[in-house]
Amino acid sequence: MKEKEKAFxxxxxxxxxxxxxxxxxFSKDQEEANDLFQETLINLWRGFDSFQGKCDVKTWIxxxxxxxxxxxxxxxxxxVETVPLNMDINLFTDTDDxxxxxxxxxxxxxxxxxxxxxxxLLWLENMSYEEIGQIIGISTKNVSVKLVRIKEQLKKMSNx
Numbered sequence: 717m718k719e720k721e722k723a724f725x726x727x728x729x730x731x732x733x734x735x736x737x738x739x740x741x742f743s744k745d746q747e748e749a750n751d752l753f754q755e756t757l758i759n760l761w762r763g764f765d766s767f768q769g770k771c772d773v774k775t776w777i778x779x780x781x782x783x784x785x786x787x788x789x790x791x792x793x794x795x796v797e798t799v800p801l802n803m804d805i806n807l808f809t810d811t812d813d814x815x816x817x818x819x820x821x822x823x824x825x826x827x828x829x830x831x832x833x834x835x836x837l838l839w840l841e842n843m844s845y846e847e848i849g850q851i852i853g854i855s856t857k858n859v860s861v862k863l864v865r866i867k868e869q870l871k872k873m874s875n876x
Contacts, residue, residue, distance in 0.1 A: 724764050728757065731777045734841065735760075738778065741825060741837055742785035756784045771850060778843075778851045782834050789830065824873045832866050839863055 728735075739752035760780050767776055825833055831852060838848045845859040852859070 727773055734777055735781050738781040738785060741833055752785055752788055756781045759784050775847055775851055786830055824870050835862050836866050
């Protein structure tokens with residue numbers, strides 16, 4: 717394996733959970749999450765040569781994943797709606813209480829707008845306000861203000 721391929725493979729192995737988390741939150745089902753994951757990997761590979769290390773690799777991964785999901789969402793809105801194949805089996809279903817709470821949180825987060833969804837997701841990944849601002853393209857102060865508002869929205873959703 718070439719050096720470039722090894723380096724890319726190592727980055728993907730380290731950050732695959734991050735990539736999948738972003739894809740999962742921007743998709744409506746497992747199949748779409750998998751499609752987004754593959755599309756993100758393609759975009760990461762295409763941009764790998766131009767990544768110059770000016771920011772942390774995780775910041776770059778988030779930015780590419782986020783932009784891929786937004787682009788996918790825009791394309792989806794312009795395309796004809798398809799009906800997914802239902803096989804009446806979900807290998808990813810887990811019934812413990814922690815998983816149910818996480819799924820409930822993700823459902824609420826999915827009701828947020830694209831940018832708000834990305835901000836709260838990055839915050840849940842313990843990224844600093846500065847890193848979140850770099851990824852989203854807003855100031856650190858704006859991240860702080862938006863997070864307060866997003867948290868309030870999520871609290872209101874719990875009372876519905």
